[in-house]
Amino acid sequence: xxxxxxxxxxxxxxxxxxxxxxxxxxxISVAQRLGRAGLSVILLDAGGxxxxxxxNAGAEPESMVFDGVTRLGQTRQVxxxxxxxxxxxxxxxxxxxxxxxxxxxxxxxxxxxxxxxxVRRSDLESYHRDAATILNIGDDRFSPEDFxxxxxxxxxxxxELRTGVFRFGTGGRFVEQAVxxxxxxxxxxxxxxxxxxxxxxxxxxxxxxGVRIVPEPGRELIVRAGQVVLASGCIAVxxxxxxxxxxxxxxxxxxxxxxxxxxxxxxxxxxxxLHPASPAIFRQAALYDMRAIGGHPVMxxxxxxxxxxxxxxxLNLSMLIFPRTDGVGFAASPRQDRGIKAAFNIxxxxxxxxxxxxxxxxxxxxxxxxxxxxxxxxxxxxQSSLGRGGWSRQAAPEKRFTHFDVLxxxxxxxxxxxxxxxxxxxxxxxxxxxxxxxxxxxxxQTRTMRAQRAFAGALARLGWGxxxxxxxxxxxxxxxxxxxxxxxTTRMNASDRLGVVDTSGAVHGTPNxxxxxxxxxxxxxxxxxxxxxxxxxxxxxxxxxAARQALIx
Numbered sequence: 001x002x003x004x005x006x007x008x009x010x011x012x013x014x015x016x017x018x019x020x021x022x023x024x025x026x027x028i029s030v031a032q033r034l035g036r037a038g039l040s041v042i043l044l045d046a047g048g049x050x051x052x053x054x055x056n057a058g059a060e061p062e063s064m065v066f067d068g069v070t071r072l073g074q075t076r077q078v079x080x081x082x083x084x085x086x087x088x089x090x091x092x093x094x095x096x097x098x099x100x101x102x103x104x105x106x107x108x109x110x111x112x113x114x115x116x117x118x119v120r121r122s123d124l125e126s127y128h129r130d131a132a133t134i135l136n137i138g139d140d141r142f143s144p145e146d147f148x149x150x151x152x153x154x155x156x157x158x159x160e161l162r163t164g165v166f167r168f169g170t171g172g173r174f175v176e177q178a179v180x181x182x183x184x185x186x187x188x189x190x191x192x193x194x195x196x197x198x199x200x201x202x203x204x205x206x207x208x209x210g211v212r213i214v215p216e217p218g219r220e221l222i223v224r225a226g227q228v229v230l231a232s233g234c235i236a237v238x239x240x241x242x243x244x245x246x247x248x249x250x251x252x253x254x255x256x257x258x259x260x261x262x263x264x265x266x267x268x269x270x271x272x273x274l275h276p277a278s279p280a281i282f283r284q285a286a287l288y289d290m291r292a293i294g295g296h297p298v299m300x301x302x303x304x305x306x307x308x309x310x311x312x313x314x315l316n317l318s319m320l321i322f323p324r325t326d327g328v329g330f331a332a333s334p335r336q337d338r339g340i341k342a343a344f345n346i347x348x349x350x351x352x353x354x355x356x357x358x359x360x361x362x363x364x365x366x367x368x369x370x371x372x373x374x375x376x377x378x379x380x381x382x383q384s385s386l387g388r389g390g391w392s393r394q395a396a397p398e399k400r401f402t403h404f405d406v407l408x409x410x411x412x413x414x415x416x417x418x419x420x421x422x423x424x425x426x427x428x429x430x431x432x433x434x435x436x437x438x439x440x441x442x443x444x445q446t447r448t449m450r451a452q453r454a455f456a457g458a459l460a461r462l463g464w465g466x467x468x469x470x471x472x473x474x475x476x477x478x479x480x481x482x483x484x485x486x487x488x489t490t491r492m493n494a495s496d497r498l499g500v501v502d503t504s505g506a507v508h509g510t511p512n513x514x515x516x517x518x519x520x521x522x523x524x525x526x527x528x529x530x531x532x533x534x535x536x537x538x539x540x541x542x543x544x545x546a547a548r549q550a551l552i553x
Contacts, residue, residue, distance in 0.1 A: 001182070001183065001185065001186065001188070001189050001190070002049075002179070002182055002183050002189075002190045002192070003189060003190070003191050003192075004048075004191075004192060004193055004215075005044075005191040005192065005193045005194035005213060005215035005221065006193050006215040006216050008191070008215065008221065010221070012221065014042060014191075014221060014222065014223040014224065015223075015224040015225070016039075016040040016041055016042040016189070016223070016224075016225050017034075017039040017040045017041065017225065017226055017227065017548070018031075018034050018039050018040070018041050018042070018225055018226070018227045018228070018229060018544070019041075019042045019044065019210060019211055019223050019225035019227070019228050019229070020034070020041055020042070020043045020044065020229045020231050021044050021196050021211065021228070021229065021230050021231060021232055021240070022044070022045065022080065022230065022231040022232030022233070022236065022237075022517075023043050023044070023045035023078045023079070023080065023178075023190060023192070024045075024075075024079065024080020024081060024082065024174065024231070024232065024233070025079075025080055025081075025082050025134075025135075025171070025174045025530065025534065026080075026231045026516050026517065026533060026534055026537045027043060027045070027080070027229075027231035027232070027516070028043070028079075028174055028178045028182075029131075029134055029534060029537065029538065030229055030231050030516050030537050030538070030540070030541045031043045031188050031190075032181070032185075032188070033538060033541040033542075034541055034544065034545065035185060035187040035188045037541075037545045038187075039187075039545070039548070040187055040188075041187060041188045041189070042188075042189045042191065042223055042225065043182070043188055043189065043190045043191070044190075044191050044194040044196055044211070044213060044223065045076070045077070045078050045080075045190070045191070045192050045193075045194060046058065046059075046076045046193070046194065046195040046196070046429075047075070047076035047077035047078060047192065047193070048077060048078065048192050048193055049077075049078050049179060049192060050077070051077055051083075052076070052077065052193070054428070055076040055077070055193065055195070056074070056075065056076050056077075057427075058076065058195065058427040058428065058429060058431060059072065059074040059075075059076050059235075059236070060072060060074075061235075061423065061433060061434045061435055061436050062423030062424065062425050062433035062434060062435055063423060063435045063436075064435070064436045064437075065436070065437045065438070065439075066436055066437075066438045066481065066482070067438065067439060067440050067478070067481040068481055069481050069482050070357070071357075072235065072482075072484070074233060074235065074236070074484075078178070078179065078190070078192055079171070079174045079175040079178065079179075080174065080232075080233070081233070081484070082094070082096075082171030082172075082174035082175050083171070083175055085170075085171040086387060087168060087290075087386070087387050087388075088387060088388050089168045089290065089292065089297035089389075090290075090291065090292045090297060090389075090390070091168070091170070091292055091295070091296075091297050092168075092170040092171075092172065092297075094170055094171040094172055094175070095168040095169065095170055095171075095297060096135070096168065096169050096170070096171060096528060096530060097166045097167075097168060097299070097386075097527070097528045098135060098137060098166065098167045098168065098169050098527070098528055098530060098531040099142065099164070099166055099167070099525075099527030099528060099531065100121075100124075100128055100140070100142060100527075100531050100532055100535070101117075101121070101523075101524075101525045101527070101532050102121070102306075102316075102525065103120070103121045103306075104306040104309070104310075104316075105316060105411070105523055105524075105525035106119070106120065106121060106523070108522075109413060109414075109523065110313070112413070112414060113498070114258075114414075114491065114493055114498040114499065114522060115262075115413075115414050115491075115522045115523050116522060116523075117492065117521075117522050117523065118492060118493060118494045118503045119492075119503060119536075119539075123539075124532070124535050124536070124539065125140075127535035127536070127538045127539045128140045128531065128532075128535045130535070130538050131531050131534040131535040131538060132167075132169075132531070134173070134534065135169030135170070135530070135531065135534065136169050136170045136172075136173060137167045137168065137169050137296060138296055141167075142164070142165055142167060143165070144163040144164060144165045144287065144300060146165075147165055147287065147293045147298045147300075154281065154284045154285050154287065154288075154464070155287060155300075156302065156462065158305075158458065158462060159305060159307065160304065160305055160307075160308045160454065160457075160458045160461075161302060161303075161304060161305065161308075161455070161458040161459070161462065162302070162303055162304075162305055163287070163300055163301070163302060164300070164301050164302070164303050164318070165287075165298050165299070165300055165301070166298065166299045166300075166301060166527070167296065167297070167298055168290075168296075168297035168298070168299070169530070169531075191213075191223075193215055193216070194213045194215055194221075195213060195214045195215070195429040195431060196211045196212070196213050196240060197212055197213070197214055197240075197243065197429060197430055197431045197432075198211065198212040198240075198243060198244050198246065199211055199228055199230075199240060199241070199244040199252060199510075199513060200212055200222070200244075201244070201246075201247050201248075201252070201510060202247075203247065204247070205247035205248040205252065205509065205510060206509065206510060206511075207510065207511075207512055208225075208227075208228045208510055208512050208513045209224060209225075210222055210223045210224040210225050210228070211223050211225075211228060214429040214430055214431070216429075217428050217429060217430070226512065226548070227512045227513075227514065227544055227547075227548065228512065228513045228514070229513075229514045229515075229516055229540070229541075229544070230513065230514070230515050230516070230517065231516040231517060231537065232517060233486060233517060233518070233519075234263075234486035234487055234488070234489055234490075234517055234518050234519035235420060235434065235436075235486055235489075235519075237489075237490060237515055237517045237519045238259065238260050238420045238434075238489040238490060238519055239420070239422075239431075239432065239434050241253055241254070241259055241490065241500070241507070241515075242254070242259060242260060242420070242421070242422050242432070242434070243422060243431070243432040248509070248510075252507050252509070252510050252513060253490065253500040253501065253507040253508050253509060253510065253513075254500070255496055255508060255509055256496060256497050256498070258416075258491060258498070258499060258500050259489070259490060259500050260419045260420040260421055260489050261416045261417075261418070261419045261488075261489065261491075262414035262415065262416060262418065262419075262488040262489060262491055262522075263418040263419055263420055263436065263438050263486070263487075263488055263489050264412045264413075264414055264418070264486070264487045264488040264521070264523075264524050265412055265438070265481070265482050265483060265484075265485055265486055265487070266409050266410060266411070266412065266482075266483040266485045266524070266526055266527075267409075267410050267412060267440055267448075267478060267480070267481055267482070267483075268407060268408070268409055268410070268478070268479040268480040268481075268483060269317070269407070269408040269409075269410055269448060269452075269476040269477060269478060269479055270405075270406070270407060270470055270477040270478075270479040271319065271406030271407060271408050271452055271455075271467070271469060271470060271476075271477075272406055272452075272467065272468045272469045272470035272477075273324075273403045273404065273405060273406065273467075273468050273470075274321060274403060274404040274405075274406050274459065274464070274465055274466070274467045274468075275402075275403045275404075275465050275466045275467075275468065276403070276404070276464065276465040277463055277464060277465040277466075278465075279398040279399070280398055281398075281464065281465065282323055282397040282398045282400070282401045283392075283396075283397055283398045285321065285323075285392075286392035287300040288300040288301065288302075288320070288321050289384065289389045289390065289391050289392035289393075290384070290388070290389025290390070291389055291390065291392060291393070299320075299389060301318040301319060301320050302318070302319040302321075302455065303316065303317070303318055303319065303526075304316070304317075304451060304454055304455065304458075308454055309451075312450060312451075312454060313447065313450075314447050314450055314451045314454065315410060315411040315412070315413060315444060315447045315448065315451065316410075316411040316525055316526050317408045317409060317410040317411060317448060317451050317526050318408060318409045318526050318527070319406060319407075319408055319455055320386075320406070320407045320408070320409070321404040321405070321406060321407075322383065322384045322385065322391070322404060322405045322407065323384065323391050323397065323400075323401035323403075323404055323405075324383065324401060324402065324403055324404065324405050325400060325401055325402050326402040326403070333370070335366055335367050335370070336367045336369060336370020337367070337370065338363045338366070338367050339363055339364050339365075339366060339367015339368060339369075339370045341363070342359070342360040342361070342362075342363035342364045342367065343364050346360050346361065346364060386407070406467065407479065408448070408451075408452070408476075408526075409483065409526045409527070410444075410448050410476075410526055411523070411524065411525055411526045412440065412444055412524070413441070413443075413444050413447075413523075414488050414491070414522065414523065415439075415441055417437070417439070418437065418438045418439060418441075419436075419437055419438075419489070420434050420435070420436055420489050421434065421435050421437075422434060422435070423435045440478070440481060445475050445476055448476045449469075449471065449474070449475065449476055452467075452469050452476070453469065455467060456469060483528075485518070485524065485528060485529045486518065486519070487518045487519065487521040487524040487529055488519065488521055488522070488524065489519045490507075490515050490517070490519040490520055491519075491520060491521070491522045492505070492520040492521070492522060493522065496508035496509065499522075500515070500520075501514075501515045501520050504539075504540060504543035504544075504547075505520060505536065505537075505539075505540035505543065506543075506547075511547075512547075514540050514543075514544055515540075516533075516536070516537035516540050516541070517533065517537075518532075518533040520536065521533075
């Protein structure tokens with residue numbers, strides 16, 4: 001059943017076994033799993049069934065120091081960020097790149113004991129399978145041998161360098177199908193336009209009693225529940241726990257001061273160019289194109305082995321390759337280049353259904369000729385990218401292309417000074433605003449450059465060719481500071497001295513509040529967080545069912 005919280009009368013009975021905050025992919029999946037277990041569920045979302053610019057505006061921070069990032073682009077809408085998954089896979093236009101964390105990415109970094117996951121990869125296997133089904137990738141196979149063919153001679157299983165495979169899910173079931181399913185589900189009540197501003201607790205803060213919601217400015221409603229699940233994105237979950245400080249100073253789960261710290265993302269680095277040793281490599285490297293194999297979209301990438309990263313103290317990063325042709329394109333002037341970049345920014349704003357920045361509009365006007373020439377070049381010579389593949393299907397790629405552009409998606413180490421805190425102001429709903437401080441630390445950049453050199457050495461030794469690394473004053477060339485893969489600010493640890501939630505996702509000190517979000521990640525690897533975050537959320541849902549059954553005998 002679906003209700004607009006703005007239309008509910010003041011005396012509405014809003015009581016359930018569980019209140020789930022956030023109706024994105026994770027919140028919807030958790031609510032449905034709990035509902036199938038026989039629990040009554042109220043599912044809340046701050047946005048509407050369609051895009052609501054007023055609701056979205058409330059997600060932006062009061063202040064942000066984030067290496068040039070000016071807007072977070074979060075989505076407050078039923079379906080969450082699945083509304084903005086836009087990878088064109090050939091199977092769907094709403095695709096999302098997926099990859100589970102490896103065993104090494106679940107282990108602690110040498111300089112941070114708290115960065116180790118308190119669960120093993122084997123603990124998540126059945127949940128990864130369930131998450132893979134929900135995300136419509138069919139199974140949880142991620143071995144490149146499952147998708148390579150005998151004529152692809154560049155599948156690497158070397159002591160230093162390996163081939164990996166991304167799979168691609170679809171957001172359709174969270175955007176269209178979920179709304180249809182929830183309308184007809186008597187065990188789940190979805191309330192949209194229900195901004196949660198506080199988790200309510202007893203007088204000692206040891207038990208949650210429900211949440212306080214604001215459907216519209218100046219009006220409040222209370223949702224009562226025996227268990228509360230915070231299933232929004234990393235930033236929204238952290239914001240709500242920090243703001244729930246009426247009983248516990250500093251917010252729920254913040255007894256040791258970790259709440260809001262260790263904020264992580266996946267910086268994107270332009271690596272430079274890879275010049276193959278032979279033109280035949282463009283034909284043999286088809287596995288590294290995004291394409292459908294057996295009806296399932298996949299894309300290969302390269303990564304360094306655990307042994308190399310441990311030996312050389314490196315963070316993990318992927319290597320993505322996109323074939324290019326010398327002489328295609330044009331040399332844009334600084335004015336035209338600003339216009340081209342502004343056009344991309346405006347396109348992103350339109351995709352996320354928000355107003356473009358005035359400066360971008362002005363730069364497009366000034367550099368319109370550059371943006372038009374770039375668009376024409378894109379039509380005449382379409383290029384593969386993070387959102388589009390297909391280059392391997394072009395006739396005679398070995399004759400068409402001259403080199404590869406290299407892109408790295410990098411792991412960011414957890415640093416306690418990268419953090420989310422409460423700001424001074426409130427939004428239109430009375431919700432406490434946040435401030436973000438996040439720096440790409442010099443030591444992370446140094447480890448990234450060393451990893452790039454390790455890639456170059458291994459590729460030369462294996463006969464791929466010459467990887468010419470781009471750098472900016474000895475530092476990596478930052479292509480994008482943010483992948484919007486926010487993690488780490490409610491890190492999971494068995495000890496309340498080292499984390500915010502325990503191994504089941506329960507908040508330390510308030511055990512009937514659970515976090516189902518990428519915010520629990522102690523480390524985040526380099527891949528999209530959705531698959532592992534959903535697997536962990538399903539595991540938390542099962543733990544909640546078990547805890548409730550134990551409570552009622």
